[in-house]
Amino acid sequence: MSLTGDKEPRVIRVTCVADADGRLTFDLPLPAPDGRPHLLLKARPRKGVADPAARRLPLDATGDGRGRAVLEPLPALEEGRWDAFLVREPDGEPERLGSGPLDLRVLVDGARVDRPSPVAVRIPYRAQDGFLALRTWLRPAHAETDRIEVADRATTVTARLHGAEAGDGAVVRLRGRESSAERTVPASTDGDGRDFRFTVDHAELTGGDGANVRYWDVDVLPAPGAAPVRVGRVLDDVADRKHSFVYPAMRTGGRLVRLYYTVDNDLAFEVTTSG
Template identity: 40%
Template sequence: MTASAARRTPRADCTVGPDGGITFDLDRRREDGEASELLLRLRGAKSTDGGTVRLPLSPLRDGRLRAVLPGARESAEGRWDVYLREPGTDDDAAVAVEPGIRDLRLLVDRTPGAGPVAVRIPYPTLDGRLAVRCWLRAPHAEAGAVTFDGTGITVEATLYGTDLGADAGVEARQPGADGRVLRVPVTGQDGTFAFTLPLDRLADGAVTAQQLWTLWLVPGTAEGERAAGVRISRILDDVWDRKKIFVYPGRSTGEGALATPCYSTDNDLCLRLEPEPAG
């Protein structure tokens, strides 16, 4: 049997630590004098862009190999695919790693400390490979409960890394350079805030095609000026892609359109506006 035929796909168990670091335990052994390493590659990045993180592998008592991504090490926002570079091979020959057991318990109900909000979640890709979804936000607005009444959609959220300031607001931004912006006030203090999007102000004329509006918190300043917008997202748990998991009902705007809160594949909170179905 050739070496390529004998080789099987490596698999790694992942554990997220209290500091946000990730431990990878591979079901591989290391021969004496040979070294291998785990490669994390940022999807879409070029090799010259610093899009590869190299993690040395060390043997455990049971013979398996372990690599650790420290929590203090910042990772660029995006999706990082995990590869194993076997001893005696170069980076181009690295093989994709399969996901094993993923212990993500410490990500649930997490409260970030001071500094940028950094989140890393190991997850299985659609084609069965191991990847790590990373977010790095400074500041960050974490979406919470989304509720409805007869006239509007209300969102509760928490702000990290900055203050609301005077005259803070939330902007629902229509896509496109000439898109509309619907601004509403926020209420709250000590980092928590809430806002309501009135249904009757969303549609401006007939809605003939689906629109995906983005939601931004715009803190105020002491001088009453507008600060840069903060994207409203939900990333402080163990869900790496909530687009198809958090599904909300739509509400009629009363103008022939249906408004539905939703999440993008990047866990950013959005508002979908589309023609209301007949009947």
């Protein structure tokens, strides 16, 4: 955008509405209806990825001086974080779009709908700098946490599988991050093989070959030999859970054990020295 005197460029704000089918609709003031503008979604750079993915969505005039772009459920976006831009001309410079109102009501109860494989999720959100962004997940299967009960000596988690089913011999695996340490606990299943429950004894994470492990990541193995499925919570309207869903640290000997959500909304345990 051009500057007028010393004024900062005006940020265009876009509204976004999510529907039950996974479709996202973006509305914003249409700056040049004859310039073939489009909305650009661009993945943030990741380590080892030289050319981040991008998705271009045409902006169609709605007749009220605004434009509308639609992101269909398929094809799914790659997992990561995506920023939204306005491109006024086919070869124009991308301009970051500010976040206006976000209508994400249909996402609140998203965990109640069983998802097929692959499990594709996208959550629009207002980034800390005020711009519009998307948080996306794309995995062969996913285990969505539900009830979490933290007690003095153990933590019990209830979850539901999406894109997979649990059979005989299902276990939950806790792996030390950057470590070979590993623990397994039984996954108690019921109903249709999707719901399961497991309990982690805090003392199991503080001794033996895990005595120096600080972080334990949580997967479920639905059957012997099956690929691990990450346990977390992504099927609602919360893009970042780490600092908003906080669980107490419980003292175990001279250590503190705390369940938490990672920056990817995955479930993990942290073990620290007790003060």
